[in-house]
Amino acid sequence: MNKKIYLGINIDHVATVRQARRGVSPDVLAAAFAAEKGGADGITVHLREDRRHIQDADVFLLRKKIATRLNLEMALHPEIIDIALRLHPDQITIVPEKRKELTTEGGLDVIRTARRLKKIIPAFHAKGICVSLFIDPVADDITCAKEVGADAIELHTGQYAEFFHTKRKKGQLLKLMRAANKALACGLVLNAGHGLDYENTKEICALPDVHELNIGHSIISRALFVGLEKAVREMKNYISR
Numbered sequence: 001m002n003k004k005i006y007l008g009i010n011i012d013h014v015a016t017v018r019q020a021r022r023g024v025s026p027d028v029l030a031a032a033f034a035a036e037k038g039g040a041d042g043i044t045v046h047l048r049e050d051r052r053h054i055q056d057a058d059v060f061l062l063r064k065k066i067a068t069r070l071n072l073e074m075a076l077h078p079e080i081i082d083i084a085l086r087l088h089p090d091q092i093t094i095v096p097e098k099r100k101e102l103t104t105e106g107g108l109d110v111i112r113t114a115r116r117l118k119k120i121i122p123a124f125h126a127k128g129i130c131v132s133l134f135i136d137p138v139a140d141d142i143t144c145a146k147e148v149g150a151d152a153i154e155l156h157t158g159q160y161a162e163f164f165h166t167k168r169k170k171g172q173l174l175k176l177m178r179a180a181n182k183a184l185a186c187g188l189v190l191n192a193g194h195g196l197d198y199e200n201t202k203e204i205c206a207l208p209d210v211h212e213l214n215i216g217h218s219i220i221s222r223a224l225f226v227g228l229e230k231a232v233r234e235m236k237n238y239i240s241r
Contacts, residue, residue: 005205005239006041008071008193009232010216015045015053028058031228032066038232042069042090044214048097049077056083063087071214073134076116085123091130093154093191093214107136107156110144117148125149132191137179142186152189154214155179157204161195173203180207198222198238205239213239 014031018024032043043066045054063070069090074080075097084092094117096108110117110133117133124131132152135141145153160172176192183190192204193214204213215235222231 003209005210006212007039007232007236007239008042008044008069008212008214009035009040009219010044010046010073010193010214011035011220012046012053012216013220015055015058019053028054029061029065032062034228035232036066036068038229039236040068040232041212042071044071044073044093044216046073046095047080047083049075049080059083059087059089063089071132076113076120081120081123084129085127088127089129091132091152092124093132093134095134106158107138107141108133110135110141110148114144114148117150121149130189132189134193137175139179139182142179142182142188145183146186146188150188152191152211153183154191154193154212155183155207156194157192157196158194160204161197161200164200176204176207180210184209198235201235201238 011028011031014026015028018026035043043062045059047054047059059072071091071093072084072087072089073093073095074084075095094108096106121131130151132154133145133150134154134156135145136156142153155176160176163169163172180190189211190209191212191214192210196204196213196215197218219231219235
């Protein structure tokens with residue numbers, strides 16, 4: 001039986017709307033407060049190299065003001081690494097990043113980036129920062145994540161979400177189940193995220209000992225109609241069921 005599943009709310013899209021006018025509204029910090037009031041266990045933001053939505057000032061203000069945990073998604077870019085080390089978030093989640101992508105398209109190639117990860121992860125650990133790697137449900141990448149010193153992995157659920165209404169869903173769910181068991185066998189904390197919504201999250205909650213789900217787009221979309229606090233509370237209730 002799964003223990004409590006924590007919910008991290010990604011508020012990047014709030015900043016996306018703000019940056020469309022380069023103004024101050026909607027307020028990212030106010031969104032974080034509303035998410036926390038709705039029951040969020042943490043706030044997730046992705047500080048991209050091109051600063052397309054979340055800005056440097058946002059992450060430092062969030063770090064100072066929120067009552068829950070801050071999870072910083074980031075690529076292995078020297079400038080962002082330096083900011084993360086100064087920011088001291090509760091957790092960093094290392095993701096691949098392409099300038100032209102609309103959103104993160106796949107998991108980190110842990111094997112290819114292993115040398116860089118082995119160098120940088122100890123620096124985060126020295127600051128007491130938990131390190132998670134956003135990866136596809138691939139056994140070799142999970143094994144390598146443990147070898148480079150990661151504390152956790154976040155399974156990329158994008159393909160599962162994409163094929164949820166097709167016959168291919170079962171195969172994608174099986175991949176995630178096998179990957180979850182592999183992660184737990186390696187002693188890694190198991191998180192999951194990408195493309196999750198109020199319909200397809202149920203099966204992900206059934207993964208063995210999943211610790212945390214990070215969800216953004218579907219909740220922010222729902223918030224347009226019911227408000228962010230209620231949208232978060234609905235997802236919390238859905239997960240708890």
